[in-house]
Amino acid sequence: MNHNIQQFKADFFKALAHPMRIRILEVLSEGNKNVNELQSILGSEGSAVSQQLAVLRNKNIVFGLKDGTSVIYSLRDPLITDLLAVAKRIFDNHLVDAISLLEVIRNES
Amino acid sequence: MNHNIQQFKADFFKALAHPMRIRILEVLSEGNKNVNELQSILGSEGSAVSQQLAVLRNKNIVFGLKDGTSVIYSLRDPLITDLLAVAKRIFDNHLVDAISLLEVIRNES
DNA sequence: TTCCTATATTCAAAAGTTTAAAAACTAAGG
DNA sequence: CCTTAGTTTTTAAACTTTTGAATATAGGAA
Numbered sequence: 177m178n179h180n181i182q183q184f185k186a187d188f189f190k191a192l193a194h195p196m197r198i199r200i201l202e203v204l205s206e207g208n209k210n211v212n213e214l215q216s217i218l219g220s221e222g223s224a225v226s227q228q229l230a231v232l233r234n235k236n237i238v239f240g241l242k243d244g245t246s247v248i249y250s251l252r253d254p255l256i257t258d259l260l261a262v263a264k265r266i267f268d269n270h271l272v273d274a275i276s277l278l279e280v281i282r283n284e285s
Numbered sequence: 286m287n288h289n290i291q292q293f294k295a296d297f298f299k300a301l302a303h304p305m306r307i308r309i310l311e312v313l314s315e316g317n318k319n320v321n322e323l324q325s326i327l328g329s330e331g332s333a334v335s336q337q338l339a340v341l342r343n344k345n346i347v348f349g350l351k352d353g354t355s356v357i358y359s360l361r362d363p364l365i366t367d368l369l370a371v372a373k374r375i376f377d378n379h380l381v382d383a384i385s386l387l388e389v390i391r392n393e394s
Numbered sequence: 395t396t397c398c399t400a401t402a403t404t405c406a407a408a409a410g411t412t413t414a415a416a417a418a419c420t421a422a423g424g
Numbered sequence: 425c426c427t428t429a430g431t432t433t434t435t436a437a438a439c440t441t442t443t444g445a446a447t448a449t450a451g452g453a454a
Binding site: 210211212222223225226227229230240242244245246247 | 427428429430431432
Binding site for chain 1: 290292293294295296298299301302303304305306307308345362364365368371372374375376378
């Protein structure tokens, strides 16, 4: 049971562990969007976006409501926005070093 | 470059996406520990713990300082504790449903 | 010094999971 | 019945996990 809880937490973070899925959550933090809008904002093909939305749906992180032929997606919990905000503060603390290091390495080779 | 930033964020969440790694971060949130202490708290074998610490070290989430024959690990950024606290609030909102559902399914089969 | 023990890390193989891309499918409207 | 919007399925390649054995290194004892 305790093991189940840890696995549940790991699965939650696994759902965030993908560039397009993070992007989707950042976009949905600003407001609900249908799949078409997500596609244009992310500049990605439909099936790729749907596939990642399915992962987020299966983990109960987002949900979609049908509206005619389109499906409007929303965050299931507004705390996701807070989580991304804390994560952003962590990234900002470390990204500068990590990326400038990366560029030094790149320019040297 | 933008793509690099999203990949960097995804890699960060990927580092959290493992039951033992989350547990390690929760334990280190309460205070620094050497590998032996982590092993007994987690009830796991040395090589498994070391391997997961290596993942967290490589993503700059923890760091280890040698002290004689042991190595004392610490969180690199105290915001990790805040992140886990927000995540915990999200889990608490959804775990109850998810796990009681799981138990219903289990008892029925 | 030389060896022994405790602590921690790395390596390697097998098993399992995730990803990306394309094709096939469904469902609502016109 | 055709089009548009979205989803599902399929597959190979890439990646991660788990386990045990091998390696490294600091400190103490003989």
